[in-house]
Amino acid sequence: MSSFASEHSSEPALAIEGLSYAYGPVRALADVSVTLARGQFCALLGPNGAGKSTLFALLTRLFVSRAGRIAVMGHDLGAEPRAALAQMGVVFQQSTLDLDLSVMHNIRYFGALHGLSRRQATERGEAALAAIGLADLAGRKARALSGGQRRRVEIARALIHRPALLLLDEPTVGLDAPSRRAITDHVHALCREQGITALWATHLVDEIEPQDQALILHQGRVRAQGIVADLCAGQSLAERFAALTHTDEAAA
């Protein structure tokens, strides 16, 4: 079921074409297109209100847009939502761990939603927790975990059904610097070592490495797109980002 490596291996992990969305008369996204290959880490950069959350809502099928197309591993999200969702793991900006349940219970619940048996989910959950050094916490209530630990559990949980694409919406919000670093490094390693494709929304440029892809979104439009090192061309990413999103700050 989760043989994403063999199936559709020629398809990009994520393909967005001409995606637009409006809240009534307010345009939130205009003609966004992006293609992500397997194993890429793509930073979705944009100031607040750039359209990052709207894009995530469209990717997770919370919103449906009539303009444009989203395909995950070649599965069109509109036409084959179930096949597309099966290839997708999501970490939302706000924690979705059930704080009154144990870590393992949270993982098993999520596994069941993705069609895993209790045993499968437990085995994979144990392995995943061991891999991030949190095996001891499996029986603890999620409430007892630190913010950084909760995030890492959420990332492990989002991968329990072995998706090809991992979406993370500002996953480091509210964390201290070492936790942020650990999580950023962890997801970069997942892309490098396991061929997972990550789309990482953020407004913090220090979470991005020169070899990453970046998609700079501003006022609903793509302002720049490509490998970070190429985009910057001598400038720092912070400078480039500020220049590209300049009008917003002047207006704000």
Added chain:
Amino acid sequence: MSAYLSALLAIAGREIWRFVQQRERFLAALVRPLVWLLVFAAGFRAALGLSITPPYQTYIQYETYIVPGLVGMIQLFNGMQSSLSLVYDREMGSMRLLLTSPLPRWWLLICKLLGGTLISILQAYAFLAIAAAYGVVMPVGGYLLALPVLVLSGMMLGALGLLLSSTIDRLENFAGVMNFVIFPTFFLSSALYPLWKMAESSQTLHWICALNPFTHAVELIRFALYAQVNGSALLWVGLALAVFLVGALLGYDPRRGMVRGKG
């Protein structure tokens, strides 16, 4: 085990697990019907003369009359509360997570409704146990037959809650729902007084009560508790369930909670 069934067990199991851990919520949910039974009914007993109507075969006390209506009230409150929480802030995060499941949305929503219904049934039986200790005892067959009936009525009321939350914009908080949905639904029904009593006062009100699906849910529960099936009530409740459920599933839009949440 199919993916559908394991999702159902996981979703319903999570609801129950959360519920039993919150002991205050369980007690709070029991206080409301108990006040009606132990205080209101005791005071009201003298004011209301009841004649013998099916399923009762003898004169009954008012406390006996209102027990099925209070079971209905437990489910009414629960249905509204759990459905509203799907759409508004409290459960919004867990709903977003739920909706990333590749299972179809209609099934995920039905699982959620069933989870809420099971909790209302736990409360209903706890209430019936206390009522029995107080002296309102039903036949054993009644307690058994009540189970499938409570699933049906609980699903109907949960679906109604979901339908309301996705169609009516102004029901932003629970107080609004109390005033405009729960109280009218409860008072315009046979929960507290038989319909013939209402007919003596006003034909119009009687008609409204007779059309109210909650009346039929209460009557279905009333007959079931005496191990009888009220065919017309069953039909009404089944029909209302189908209509509310289809409306709720078609009308459900996860954007509502999200857009509103952003202010």
